[in-house]
Amino acid sequence: MQSKHKKRICIVSRSLSEGGADRVAAMQSIFLHNLGYEVYIVTVLNSIKYPFKGTLFNLGEIKEKNDSVSGRFNRLLLFRKFLKTHNIDVVIDHRVRIKSLSECIISGFIYGRNVIYMVHNYTIERYFPSIKWFTELFYKKAFKIVAVSKGIETLIKEKYGFTNITTIYNPIDIDYINNLKSENIAITSPFVFWYGRFEEKQKHLSLLLEAYKKSDLVKYATKLVLMGDGKDKDFIIEKINALQLENSVVVLPFSTNPFAYINASKFTVLSSRYEGFPMTVLESMTCGVPVVSVKYKNYEYGIIKDGFNGLLVDNNPDSFSNAMNRFFEDENLYQNCKLNTLKSIEPYLVASISRKWEVLLDSI
Template identity: 25%
Template sequence: MARKILFCVSAMSSGGAERVAANLANAWVERGYQVTLVVTYSKRGECFYALSDKIQLCYLSDLVGSFDRLGLFVQFKRLFALRRLIKTIQPDVVLSFLTNVNVATILAAWGSGYAVVVSERIYPPMEPVGRFYNILRVLTYPYAASIVVQTKMGMQWIIENIRGAQGSVIPNPIPYPLSVFEPKLAPQTLLADGRKLLLGVGRLADQKRFDCCLMSFATLAKRYGDWDLVILGEGPLRGALESQIRALGLESRVHLPGGVGNVGDWYARADLYVMSSSFEGFPNTLVEAMAHGCAVVSYDCDTGPRDIIRDGEDGLLVNPVGDVTALTSALDQLMGDDKRRERMAQKAVDVRERFSVESILAMWDEVFSKIIAQQGKNRHRST
């Protein structure tokens, strides 16, 4: 009998959590599972990531009405609408991503008899959720059937801060090859043949510290005149980064083309990948770049890169985080050594097996199977 999964996410924009949600949902429906993807906070709109037409997509705003008004009344309407949906679908498991959605989903399912699995998508200390949601997280998470995190350090934080929490460590699955969707932009539209590409991918926001990346590249640009830097993504710091590029005199060498749906083409074209984030959960883009045969350079932030990169073998970890001189030195080592960079690139593709969709789905299946079995026992005792 096909499993039924009710999957709650806050939105389906271009973020990392949304990308993983799309990947998992697509993989599960191809296995024959029934998946309902519930967008809980954003209004109806197009999904940035391609979704199978076998997935039932539901916007909570359609069930609640206007989200424009704030206050407890609207919040309660959301909770009751989600609770009605859970009871209507009668899923084997309710899965939720991100703290605010996790708390709401646990509250909505409270006493319904349906098990909730919640997942933190980033290392909690590095992305404060505010006092209110932190208290709610501590109070509600013990009632989750399981708490899934992406790294061992994340699990340690859960154990130390959530009394009685039950959890598992499950990395993100990385499909290879990546799906292609709009908007598409061919690398050759920006890069001439023979130019070498240093690539970064991510939201143009404080977390990603692309300002550090620009400063490092500015130091190296004259020495490596055949290299260009491209940063794919969109975000609130576009204006500041464009101003920095102009101030550094790099307008012809650095490009910010925005988000693209054919990012796999860019990974394949890249000669080296750089991640300058100050913190991460489990960075999809880093693994995707490696799966396409890129050596990588990344700051060694608390969680994520060190769970992926085998330092000195398929990439370089840079310390301390935020140190531009250290990042410049690491980039210099690989930009200036074609043979070493190519050796690392050959090792990097091992992530295709280490984080394959099948291996990660097996981890999720193990969590779901235990929960479903326990629910069966509970029902048997109650009859």
């Protein structure tokens, strides 16, 4: 379709394959394209699994051929040339940004002034280089810093004093999920479900395993299914074996369609120490499935309401396991939470969130 907007938008992402930020970047490319913007995408890694729209420049393919110092410098030059060749009006950067030297080059030499820096996680230090004067120099001049929750926005204001910041929540595409959630899956026994990156520091999967071990779910013949990939996957498998849960816990590889597993599960679980605005919660409720979650840092700004659409409990194995048991022991509570899931996601539907992005982009 012919663009009705003059602006050319470049979305920059680590990849389009794993984690909530990648999913949001891919989804953003689709709704911005559908709104009529001319969309370009730059990925740092060669991993493309989520559907997207726009012109893709995969720097990861080039990286795999030459990741030497000169190769890295060449990629930066190619990145700059790509933005200039396509006359990019606005860059939306979803990456983690911690390396001061690299970010100095990218912010000062490659990007223009119309940059929107996304912050997807409550650990905001992952999105701002450690040298504070550098962060203040470049990020206060950005067109906008966009946080995915009010808690993150407040934290950034307190630490850096930035005024060019706003919150736009992650969107959910209910039609896309509905088209995938009814696919057949290999597991036939009852189960509860977790999916994401195997990263112990944030996701705290050892807590989930300990809570599951303490719970009555094995008595109820209900397995725990974990889906994903990540640097701590071997550690998690060792933990499963140490707890003698190898017959009760199923570990599956990453899939672009976790929705069929969500849809078939009794409920989903979240054991994180901290989160931004977790897509797994939105996606679970879009499937009509409630969530049992610990109170992670920033949970106050999430959408789980204890006893309404899920359960929120203290971050310890006993509280977590008791909450899992409650959804088996109290059918009225479970059905009430299940009933309220879909109405909980209404403010986050893609039509509403895309309009907020349209207003922001058209104000540049």
